[in-house]
Each structure stands twice: as structure tokens, then as C-alpha cells.
Amino acid sequence: MLSDKQESILAFPYTRYDALVCDGAVRSGKTSLMTVAFIDWAMRKFSGQRFGICGKTIDSAKKNIIVPYTVMTYPAHKGYVLRWHGQDKVLEVRRGNTTNWFEVFGGKDEASYMLIQGRTLAGVLMDEVALMPQSFVNQALARCSVEGSKLWFNCNPDSPTHWFKREWIDGAYDRNALHLHFLMTDNPSLSQQTIERYERMYSGVFYDRYIKGKWVKAEGLIYPLYEDALEGSVSLDMNSIKRWVVSVDYGTQNAFAALLWAFDGTVWHAIKEFYYSGRTQGHQMTDPDYADAMLALVADVSFPEVEIIVDPSATSFMAELRRRGRFRIRHARNDVMDGIRETAACLQAGLVRIDKHACQNLTQELGGYVWDDAPSDVERPLKVDDHACDALRYFVATMRIARALDVKQEKYTSIFG
Secondary structure, three states, X not given: OOOHHHHHHHHHHHOOOOEEEEEEOOOOOHHHHHHHHHHHXXXXXXXXXXXXXXXXXXXXXXXXHHHHHHOOOHHHXXXXXXXXXXXXXXXXXXXXXXXXXXXXXXXXXXXXXXXXXXXXXXXXXXXXXXXOOHHHHHHHHHOOOOOOOEEEEEEOOOOOXXXXXXXXXXXXXXXXXXXXXXXXXXXXXXOXXXXXXXXXXXXXXXXXXXXXXXXXXXXXEOOOOHHHHEXXXXXXXXXXXXXXXXXXXXXXOOOEEEEEEEEOOOOEEEEEEEEEOHHHHOOOOOHHHHHHHHHHHOOOOOXXXXXXXXXXOOXXXXXXXXXXXXXXXXXXXXXXXXXXXXXHHHHHHOOEEEEOOOOHHHHHHHOOOEEOOOOOOOOOEOOOOOHHHHHHHHHHHHHOHHHHHOOOOOOOXXXXX
16 A cells, blocks of 8 residues: 555656655655656666666665665566676666666765766666765766656755755756655554654654654754763673773864773663863873773773774874774764764664763763854754764764664665675
């Protein structure tokens, strides 16, 4: 059973519109139906053509579009034969004498437009388009020069001043685009229990955007419910800890912040911190000094090796850590907005807890960690006293703690093997 809006996605290829724009809440059925309709339209109308499938990164496009489609029974029901060309990142779809190719692109930064430059496409599907730079999107659209091509967009809401909202949602009529706005209730396959589960995952601006489907400004506290994640002095059985991790926000002129994390099998606990500001203390520490401080931070950990998450730009510090031989270094994932969203969800869900007595700098920073309200096309935290908060974000994002919240994390078996 499909909702009216989902049926409108399937009907789009038969309309006079040149573009389809689907925005709104998470898990509302936008992406899966759009993928089905996009490939069906391409196979019905064209043969021997190339199409673009774009995500923020190639990996996210594969995860959100390619892999879910290849494990559906639907393509086989339609008589499609699928072949994934991994080196070229192209999905080949054949049925009888009809063959088309769907090339995957990632639009993560301003330089990404060069990756799609020079292609000739008969259509493009842009997943999570609000996360892509305008230069990449415009270049992809310019590639759609084949007669009869159509444009397919989906996204979750962002800032009300976002360029995509201004040009493609507010300007849908002028661009001859069909705009469909989705809520989770537009997806009949979701149970009420699942909807309520997602409602509990988000707070603040992320609740308004991902649950209510609103294009709203990010303002006020970034983690409005952070106090729910605070706990008193944590008493853990050190021998029962399954995993130990240190996350670091490295600074020389700015403050240096590190958090020690213990995983009890269910919850990650921040049980200790190291924090040093050379500006406040009037003396700069060196990389050897900081490496010694990290050894002291994990002195009570019995594991012979401890994972440590560090920004990849801190090359001299990582070299010093390697000389100590106690740490296994992981490069931090440093996408700010993705990291903040994941951290907010994990704090609210109780997957991450913070000892407010042992981690006083982190606790203090969380109470003043707010969105920068200066006019800008890019939303960002106010860069004041945020170093421990950055170490928290690095940890959640790099360890991908939020995956435990995602009901869509099935073990796929597909043409990828």
C-alpha cells in the first residue's frame, strides 16, 4: 500500500513537470520510491544512455540508493538484469534490448563539480541534495542535455535561507518542478512504534527538521537536552569494560581537550578528561608533553593498546603518539553538521553518558555550546570554548555510535557480495 504522495512520485514521469523535488521528514519513503520510479522511467524511455545518481559522497549514494535497490525483489520482477561495475562506479541495468548505465557521483565539496564535468546525461537523481554545494548541483544539471531528461531531487530540511530551498522549493513554479513535502505519516510501512522511536531520537533544530519536516533556523543550545546525559561519579568494573577509546581535539594555540571513553557493552561513558589551555596557563605544552598526558590519561587501563581519535591534520602529534607505542590512531571524522546531528541523537538516546564530576570542562562547555547567529550561508557552532565539545563530536562520529539507532541497518546481500 502506498500513500498519495508516494503514488505521486511514481506518477511524476507521466506529468508535464521537468523536475521532482521531495523534501521533509526522515523515513517518509522519499528515497526508495524515487529510486524505483527513476530507474523505471529511464528503462521505459531510453536505451544506451547514461544517468547520474548523486549523493553527498559516493559511499552514501551506494548505501542509500544502489545497495537498497539491488536487494529488492522488484528489479527481478520487472525483468531487469543488474550488474555493478565497481571500478567505474556504474550500475548497468538491462532488460531485453534495452541497456542503460547509472553512474554514481559524490558532491561533498566545491571541487566535486569537476568529477561530473564533461558527462552527457539523460537524467539525474540527487539524494540528500541540501548537503551538496550549489556548484556541484548546477554542473550535474547542466550535464542533462539529452532530449526528454528529467531532474529528481530529495532532501531533509535545512536552514530556511538555504540556496536549494530558495531556488527549487520556493521557486518550484518558475522551474516547472513538482514539489512534494513528506512527513513520516506519509509512509504507510512505518508502525506507530517506529515513528515514536524516531521522535525520541532528535531534539531542538534536528527534531523540527527531521521529524516535523520544517526548514527552520538553527539557534540556541546545540544540545538542549544534554543534562539528561550527565551522570554522577561513575563506578565501573574496570575488568568488565569491553573497549577503551580516547578522543582528542588537538590544539597548540587553542586549548587541547581529550576524553577517555569506556564501553560497558551497552553505553559509552566519558569517565575522565584532560584539558589544557596554553593561553590561560601562560605556557604552551609541546607534542611530547601532550603525548605524556595521554599516557597518564590511560594509566589505569589494562588493555595493551588503546584507540585514540585525532584530527588527521595533527600530524606531528600523531607521530609523537606512535613513538609511545601505546595507542592505535584513528583519524577523526570531521563533518561538523553530521557529527552534531549524530551526537545529539546519541546523547538523547542514552548511548553516550558523561561523568559530570570527572569531565567538568566538557560539562561546562555543553551548557554554553550554541549556534552562531551571525548571518551566514553555512550553519556552524559559535567557536567559543568548544574544544571538549569537539572531542565529544569526534568520538561519536568516528565510532559511528549513531548506527545503533538506525532501524535500516540490515545486513545486505546484493550484487556487491
